Structures are given as structure tokens and as C-alpha cells.
Amino acid sequence: MFIHSKDHIEIIEIGPREGLQDHPTYIDVESKVSLITALFESGFKKIEAVSFVHPKTMPQMRDGPEILGKIERPAGKTIQALVPNETGCRNAIASKADEIVVWTYPTDELNCLTLNRSISMTFKEISAILEIARDSGIPVSAWIGCGFGYPGMNEQFWRDVTDMTKHLIHMGCTEVCLSDEFCMANPRIIYAHLKELLNEVDKSQLLVHFHDNRGLGLANIIASYNVGIYKFKACLGGAGRHTDLSGVAEKKANDNMFPSVPTEDMAYAFEEIGIHTGIDVNKLIASGRLLEGILEKKLYSKVVANNISKEDFIRNSSEKNT
Numbered sequence: 226m227f228i229h230s231k232d233h234i235e236i237i238e239i240g241p242r243e244g245l246q247d248h249p250t251y252i253d254v255e256s257k258v259s260l261i262t263a264l265f266e267s268g269f270k271k272i273e274a275v276s277f278v279h280p281k282t283m284p285q286m287r288d289g290p291e292i293l294g295k296i297e298r299p300a301g302k303t304i305q306a307l308v309p310n311e312t313g314c315r316n317a318i319a320s321k322a323d324e325i326v327v328w329t330y331p332t333d334e335l336n337c338l339t340l341n342r343s344i345s346m347t348f349k350e351i352s353a354i355l356e357i358a359r360d361s362g363i364p365v366s367a368w369i370g371c372g373f374g375y376p377g378m379n380e381q382f383w384r385d386v387t388d389m390t391k392h393l394i395h396m397g398c399t400e401v402c403l404s405d406e407f408c409m410a411n412p413r414i415i416y417a418h419l420k421e422l423l424n425e426v427d428k429s430q431l432l433v434h435f436h437d438n439r440g441l442g443l444a445n446i447i448a449s450y451n452v453g454i455y456k457f458k459a460c461l462g463g464a465g466r467h468t469d470l471s472g473v474a475e476k477k478a479n480d481n482m483f484p485s486v487p488t489e490d491m492a493y494a495f496e497e498i499g500i501h502t503g504i505d506v507n508k509l510i511a512s513g514r515l516l517e518g519i520l521e522k523k524l525y526s527k528v529v530a531n532n533i534s535k536e537d538f539i540r541n542s543s544e545k546n547t
Contacts, residue, residue: 231455233501237432238264238488239273240461240516242307246276246285247465248520254291256519261292263515264461265302267508273305273326273458277313290320298323305366309340314354318361325358327351327398328368331385335371348392355397367393372403372433373410373418383418390426402432402458408439412448420452434458435486437525442486443494450500459488462513462524487526489513 241261245252261274274296275289289306296304306322308314314325329347330336336344351367358365372386390401403419423431433449434457435442446457463484492504506528513529523530 232499233455233503234450234495235271235456236269236488236492236502236504237271237273237305237456237458238269238461239434239458240264240464240488241272241274242276242286243273243460243485244462244464244516245520246283248285251285252519254288254295257288257292258295260512260515260519261296261304263508263512265299267512268502268504270301270503271303271305271324273307275304275317275322276307277317277320278307278309289317293320293322307368308354310350311353311357314357318358318363323363325354325363325365326368327354327365328370329389329393330370331372331382331389332375335375339370348396351393351398352396359397364399365397366400366402367398368402368404368434369393370404371406371409373405373407373414375407375409378409383421387422387425390422390431394426394430400430400432400456401426402434404434404458405436405445408436408441410435410445411441412444415445415448416452419449419454423453428453428455432456432458437463437484437486443490446486446491447494450495457491459491460485461488461509461516462526462529463487464516464520464524484525487513487524487528489526489528493528 241257241264245257261272264272275292276283276286277289278286280287293304298304303323305324305326306317307326307328308317317325329344329351330339333343336342336347340347355365369386369389374382386403393401431454433446433454435445437443463486465485489506489509492502492509493506495502496504496506510529513524513526517524517529
């Protein structure tokens with residue numbers, strides 16, 4: 226039985242950004258646009274689709290302006306652009322991004338490893354980005370990476386995450402998403418700490434995003450729903466640089482990432498238990514297969530791998546009986 230009775234949730238799809246950004250072979254604009262279009266047609270209202278980082282840092286994302294110029298957005302559909310600094314923000318706004326997304330980490334060590342600067346320097350950048358976006362009437366939301374912990378964290382960690390979340394909202398971020406790259410979360414931690422965070426932050430301003438190398442990703446999502454979280458970020462097929470897309474993490478010396486919970490699996494689970502996502506699961510499965518074709522690799526999604534759709538069931542049954 227669920228503690229909360231809200232009968233629907235919101236999922237923001239991040240696959241076109243997280244799922245593609247580190248793919249070693251360049252993916253053409255037409256393929257990226259077709260994927261984003263398919264995801265919108267699946268029912269997503271909001272997609273984190275592009276990143277305006279320096280092309281030398283992330284070559285795959287160099288075509289953000291072209292993608293934004295070609296995407297047709299029906300009424301009520303939103304494209305988010307991830308930006309690291311003022312320059313990225315200005316470029317995203319000039320390219321007609323609907324929303325801006327920034328990111329930070331809860332310790333200077335983690336922040337420097339990823340963003341090459343301290344938390345205080347990052348917050349100066351975020352402050353400038355918020356001012357630029359505010360002048361253009363564009364909302365800004367934020368990620369907190371490793372928001373559920375990291376190996377060797379101290380007892381102050383959860384207080385730091387709470388304070389950072391509150392500070393980002395106070396600065397003007399509309400929402401904050403806590404990401405679990407190190408897969409430190411479990412339902413017990415969520416019930417203890419996420420519930421405590423919601424005593425200080427309005428639930429409408431908090432999202433979560435879970436990775437799944439320890440098999441607890443979907444359990445963590447359900448636990449988050451139970452404590453009052455109704456907004457999630459998810460990645461189609463669990464794709465990204467942190468997986469070889471067959472469910473086995475790549476062995477890289479500087480890579481501590483692991484597969485995300487696939488959007489397909491998450492949407493299917495919620496719909497099956499009567500909590501509506503606004504997503505057409507069959508169309509989402511088709512989007513997952515489209516991404517498999519684009520990447521020429523197998524996705525992490527159990528739903529895609531097991532052909533869980535009415536059409537597939539009928540077709541497979543027919544084939545077995547002939």
C-alpha cells in the first residue's frame with residue numbers, strides 16, 4: 226500500500242542529453258531530432274535535450290543550436306538545456322532553449338573533479354546565469370550531483386545537501402534534482418533523509434534521479450514517491466557513458482558512474498500500479514528501440530529487452546503458434 230494517494234507523477238526525460246553526450250561516434254542532428262520528436266510524441270512535456278558545454282569538452286553536444294532550431298515544439302512542450310557557465314547560458318538562450326539547467330556537487334572535491342572549480346565559484350556562475358535568464362524570462366533549475374552520498378562522506382553530508390538545496394531555491398532556481406551517481410541510496414536512507422528534506426523544501430521544487438548498478442533504483446523511486454516526491458528525471462534505456470548498454474559498467478579509472486534507471490522501466494512500473502505518468506508506454510518502448518538503432522547497442526531496459534507491449538505479445542504469440 227502506498228503512503229501517498231497522488232495518482233500521477235511527472236517524468237522529465239534526459240536521454241537525448243545524458244544518453245548521447247559521451248557516445249564516441251558523432252550522431253547526426255537528424256537522428257537526435259527524430260529521437261526527441263519520438264519522446265515528445267510518447268507524452269513527455271519536458272525533455273533535457275541538449276548541453277551547451279565547450280565542444281572540446283563534449284564534442285557530441287556541439288550541435289545544440291541546430292537541434293533547437295529544428296525541433297517542433299507543440300504547445301505545452303519544453304526543452305531544457307544544460308549549461309556550465311554564462312557563455313553557455315547566453316548561447317542556449319540565443320538558440321531558443323525554453324529552460325536552463327545548471328549543476329553543482331555537495332563538496333569542493335567532487336565539484337573540482339567535474340567542473341574544475343570550487344563550490345563558491347560555481348555558485349557565482351549560477352548567480353550570473355540566473356540573472357541572465359531572469360532578464361530573458363527563462364526559468365532555471367538545478368542538479369545536485371551525488372545528492373544521496375558518496376564513498377567516505379561524513380556525517381555533515383545530509384545537512385550540506387539540505388542547505389545547498391535551500392540555497393539554490395532561494396537564489397531563484399525553480400527546482401532542484403538530487404542525483405544518485407554513486408548508487409548510495411536505498412529505501413531506508415530515502416525514508417530517513419529525503420523525508421527530512423521535505424520538511425524544509427516544498428515537494429513541488431524537488432526531483433530525484435537514480436542510478437541502478439546495485440539493483441535498488443526502482444525501489445528507491447517507489448520509496449521517493451512514498452515520502453512525497455512526484456517529479457523524477459529519467460534516462461531512456463539507462464543510456465550514457467556510465468554503461469556499455471548491456472548492463473555492465475565500463476571499467477574506467479576515472480569513471481564512477483553506473484546505469485540510470487531506464488525511463489521505460491520506471492514508466493511501466495508506475496502505470497501498472499495505477500499511478501499515471503502521461504506517457505504512452507508502447508510509444509516509449511518504440512523510442513527505446515529507436516535509440517538502440519542510433520547507438521547500435523543494446524539498452525539496459527528490461528521492458529525493451531522483454532518486449533513488454535501489447536503488439537509484441539500478440540506478434541510473439543502468433544509466431545509461436547505458426
